[in-house]
Amino acid sequence: MFTQNRITVAARCCECCAEIETEISVFNLSGGKIRAVCPNCGKSALEITLSQDGKVRLSVPCVACPHPHPFTLSAETMFTKELFILQCSFTRLDICFMGQKNKVKEAMIKNGKELRTMMALGEEDDASADEEILSAEMYERIKVVLTFIEECANNGNITCKCRNNKTAPGIEVQLENDAAVLVCKECGRSVRIGYNDTDLLDMYIDMGKIRIFD
Ligand SMILES: [Zn+2]
Ligand SMILES: [Zn+2]
Numbered sequence: 001m002f003t004q005n006r007i008t009v010a011a012r013c014c015e016c017c018a019e020i021e022t023e024i025s026v027f028n029l030s031g032g033k034i035r036a037v038c039p040n041c042g043k044s045a046l047e048i049t050l051s052q053d054g055k056v057r058l059s060v061p062c063v064a065c066p067h068p069h070p071f072t073l074s075a076e077t078m079f080t081k082e083l084f085i086l087q088c089s090f091t092r093l094d095i096c097f098m099g100q101k102n103k104v105k106e107a108m109i110k111n112g113k114e115l116r117t118m119m120a121l122g123e124e125d126d127a128s129a130d131e132e133i134l135s136a137e138m139y140e141r142i143k144v145v146l147t148f149i150e151e152c153a154n155n156g157n158i159t160c161k162c163r164n165n166k167t168a169p170g171i172e173v174q175l176e177n178d179a180a181v182l183v184c185k186e187c188g189r190s191v192r193i194g195y196n197d198t199d200l201l202d203m204y205i206d207m208g209k210i211r212i213f214d
């Protein structure tokens with residue numbers, strides 16, 4: 001049984017990182033599509049499609065990836081939890097928060113802080129910083145790094161020494177304050193790509209692939 005009639009769903013714009021928020025009600029479940037556009041730049045949207053079979057399909061913009069992520073959930077999951085969080089399948093960052101309005105708000109503030117720390121924007125001198133949008137320049141840099149990593153991963157262009165410099169069997173991406181760390185799931189070797197290390201990144205982009213060796 002549903003325990004709440006109305007929930008808040010929130011995500012971040014993949015272009016500018018601003019918060020996109022919408023509310024859905026169980027009464028929407030008779031069908032239809034909700035499209036919440038970024039209130040800041042209008043360049044991305046959180047889409048929620050409700051169908052009569054009790055399934056809810058979401059298309060969630062991701063702060064790390066160039067494409068939105070699709071999810072299918074049961075209405076039951078969405079309308080019975082105080083807070084339910086969806087993650088980017090690639091970086092495991094939390095990208096979509098749903099549930100009771102205050103819980104979602106809290107989670108988004110926490111998420112904003114985490115993102116700022118991750119992107120080394122650590123200054124948190126006043127509470128109003130919570131509402132602040134990430135610096136466009138930093139955001140642009142991390143995006144270039146992650147977009148390139150995703151492209152390489154999708155094309156089998158991340159190679160590892162454990163496979164004689166052939167495509168690594170599996171890769172995990174860990175996001176740190178100043179760098180993305182690619183770890184080979186097979187042997188644990190890793191490579192760091194600093195968000196500000198443009199020389200290294202340019203070299204990889206020239207090669208069209210990333211080699212893990214140490
Ligand atoms: Zn935006
Ligand atoms: Zn993603």
Ligand SMILES: [Zn+2]
Nearest residue numbers: 160162184187
């Ligand atoms: Zn390896």
